[in-house]
Amino acid sequence: MDESQVIKESLRDELNQFDIYLWKSLENNNSRISEILRHAFKVDGKRIRPMLVFLVAKCCGEITPATYHGAVTVELLHMATLMHDDVVDEASTRRGQPSSNAVFDNKRSVLAGDYVLSSALRESVKTNNLEIIGIISELGQNLAEGELNQYSLVNEIIIDEEEYFKVIDKKT
Numbered sequence: 001m002d003e004s005q006v007i008k009e010s011l012r013d014e015l016n017q018f019d020i021y022l023w024k025s026l027e028n029n030n031s032r033i034s035e036i037l038r039h040a041f042k043v044d045g046k047r048i049r050p051m052l053v054f055l056v057a058k059c060c061g062e063i064t065p066a067t068y069h070g071a072v073t074v075e076l077l078h079m080a081t082l083m084h085d086d087v088v089d090e091a092s093t094r095r096g097q098p099s100s101n102a103v104f105d106n107k108r109s110v111l112a113g114d115y116v117l118s119s120a121l122r123e124s125v126k127t128n129n130l131e132i133i134g135i136i137s138e139l140g141q142n143l144a145e146g147e148l149n150q151y152s153l154v155n156e157i158i159i160d161e162e163e164y165f166k167v168i169d170k171k172t
Helices: 003-010 012-025 031-040 048-060 065-088 100-104 106-125 130-152 161-171
Strands: none
Touching: 003 012, 003 048, 012 048, 012 065, 012 106, 031 100, 031 106, 048 065, 065 100, 065 106, 065 130, 100 106, 106 130
16 A cells, blocks of 8 residues: 555545535536536545645644535635636546546536536635635636646747746646
């Protein structure tokens, strides 16, 4: 078992609870949105972002409901950017499965990504921490700026190293 699996196993209970919070944050009464979200979230990611949130919370005190809302916030923000990236990059697969835009078309995929982004912002409010809300809002802006910068550089034959690192910095 590698280190990431050891960490994941040590956070098994928290990650199980995280999944409950995650799916609750995506509940809605629109069958079209639900269908796209079920598809987009069908293949679980590595959950690195929520694991980092839980590890930091454990180091600094304890895991509270606000911790779960924060973990869901970062995962939803990540997922929304992936859904939007797949449209921009014209990707046909994500994590070895057909991407949302390949299955549902670009317009519906972007709108579902917007729904996920809005859900992330709603979850950030549930942390009751204005600093976290501000950080998440700024992060969303930086991610979009990084993606726009990357898109602008697509046709550049030679990319300036400084520009390259600016794109990476904004997107990570």
